[in-house]
Amino acid sequence: MSLPHPIQYEILVFAALRDAVGHDTWQLNCDQPLSAARLLAHFFEAFPAVAGLADHTRVAVNQEFLHADRLLAVGDEIALIPPVSGG
Amino acid sequence: MTTTQDLLEITTPFDEARPRYVAITRADIDQHGLADRGGHPACGAVLTFSGTVRNHHLARPVVQLAYEAYAPMALKEMDRVIDAMYDQYSDVRLAQVVHRFGTMPVGASSIFLTVAAPHRPEGFAALRFLIDRIKRDVPIWKKEFYADGETDWLHPEDGCCHHHLTAKPKT
Numbered sequence: 001m002s003l004p005h006p007i008q009y010e011i012l013v014f015a016a017l018r019d020a021v022g023h024d025t026w027q028l029n030c031d032q033p034l035s036a037a038r039l040l041a042h043f044f045e046a047f048p049a050v051a052g053l054a055d056h057t058r059v060a061v062n063q064e065f066l067h068a069d070r071l072l073a074v075g076d077e078i079a080l081i082p083p084v085s086g087g
Numbered sequence: 088m089t090t091t092q093d094l095l096e097i098t099t100p101f102d103e104a105r106p107r108y109v110a111i112t113r114a115d116i117d118q119h120g121l122a123d124r125g126g127h128p129a130c131g132a133v134l135t136f137s138g139t140v141r142n143h144h145l146a147r148p149v150v151q152l153a154y155e156a157y158a159p160m161a162l163k164e165m166d167r168v169i170d171a172m173y174d175q176y177s178d179v180r181l182a183q184v185v186h187r188f189g190t191m192p193v194g195a196s197s198i199f200l201t202v203a204a205p206h207r208p209e210g211f212a213a214l215r216f217l218i219d220r221i222k223r224d225v226p227i228w229k230k231e232f233y234a235d236g237e238t239d240w241l242h243p244e245d246g247c248c249h250h251h252l253t254a255k256p257k258t
Contacts, residue, residue, distance in 0.1 A: 015155055015228035016240040040254045055255035056247035060226070063160035065251040079157060079226070083246035086154065086161070086186060086227030087138045087198050087218060 005029035009072060011039070012079035017057070020047040026080075036061070036078075037069045043080060056083045095162045101127070101181070105173045108183040109165045111158050111227075116185050116199045125201030127180040132207040134214045138198040140191055144241075148234035154197060156188040157226040168220045176213040179204050184217065186227060223248055 009028045013021050028034070028042060036059040044054040059066050060079040072078055096110040108124075118137060125133045140152050165184045173179060181203040191197060200217055204210035222245075229241045249257055 012157065014157055014226065015230070016242055018155075019240070036252055037254070040252075044254070053242055055253060056242070056244055058247065058251045058253055060157075060160060063157075063163050065224070065248075067251055069252055079160065081157070081226050082228070082240075083242040083244060084222070084224065084226055085229040085241035085243055085246050086156075086225050087222040 005031055007031065007033060007074060009034065009039070009074065009078060011043070012077070014079070015082055016050055016053065017043075017047070017080055017082050020050045033071045033073070035069050035071050036066050039072060039078070040080070050082075053082045057081060092158065095158055097162060097166055105170065106181050107166070107169050108185075109162060109169065110185045111156055111162050111165070112185060112187055113189045114187070116187050116196045118196055118199050121183050121185060121199055121201055125181060125183055125203055127203040130180050130203040130205050130210075132204050132210040134200075134202045134204070134207070134210040136198075136200045136214055136218055137196045138218070140193050140195050140197060142193045144231055144233075149193065149231050150234050151190060151192050151232045152197070153190045153230045153232070154186075154188040155228045155230065156186070158188065161186065161225050161227050164225045165221060168217060168224065171220060172213050172216050175216060176204070176209050178206075178209050179213050182213070182217065184221070186221075186225070188227065222246065 011026045044051050058081040061076050093113040099107045169182050183201040186198045202210050202214045
């Protein structure tokens with residue numbers, strides 16, 4: 001029996017990223033807090049089908065884009081924002 | 088996360104600083120109502136912009152669009168875009184931004200903006216600032232449904248901003 005990971009992130013995903021995940025959220029388990037930049041890297045390693053969006057996908061935390069990398073807290077509302085096409 | 092709410096809105100009235108109306112809605116946009124309410128006694132220009140569903144993309148016939156929104160953030164981001172507009176165009180007296188989401192047919196208005204300014208040059212510039220920044224930063228995505236039955240999400244590279252954190256190294 002494996003020990004549960006102490007940290008479980010739930011990340012909101014949209015549009016082509018959501019289609020790749022197959023669900024509105026992506027769950028990531030890890031042993032220590034993750035930075036936003038590492039989260040991006042993990043995601044696109046896990047879903048190579050959408051790797052073409054990697055350089056242009058932003059991280060939003062608590063409904064605001066991050067300007068610089070930082071550690072993510074489990075209580076944060078975390079979202080991956082692929083290039084937008086509203087308007 | 089698709090929102091279960093059909094309307095989210097923010098209103099800042101005339102008698103407060105930087106007045107605005109911001110909304111994200113699943114319903115048809117009331118363009119005439121917004122245009123009628125878009126004026127201000129101190130302004131000689133009311134500019135409006137309607138973004139409409141086009142029937143083609145790169146020569147491929149399009150029959151309908153679906154917009155997906157991260158609605159609570161989209162509302163906040165549109166509000167932040169209006170703040171950035173007021174930072175740059177301080178004579179503007181009223182701005183309204185309404186974005187629709189969900190499925191809509193060719194010809195429908197997916198976004199409607201109004202700006203009231205004392206004179207037209209600043210109004211045109213402020214309106215352009217708003218739509219350009221919305222298209223870059225507001226978390227809403229367009230899915231096209233083509234006449235041949237295929238669908239595609241549009242993820243244009245200019246719908247991104249490397250002032251924000253991305254995996255691409257900042258140059």
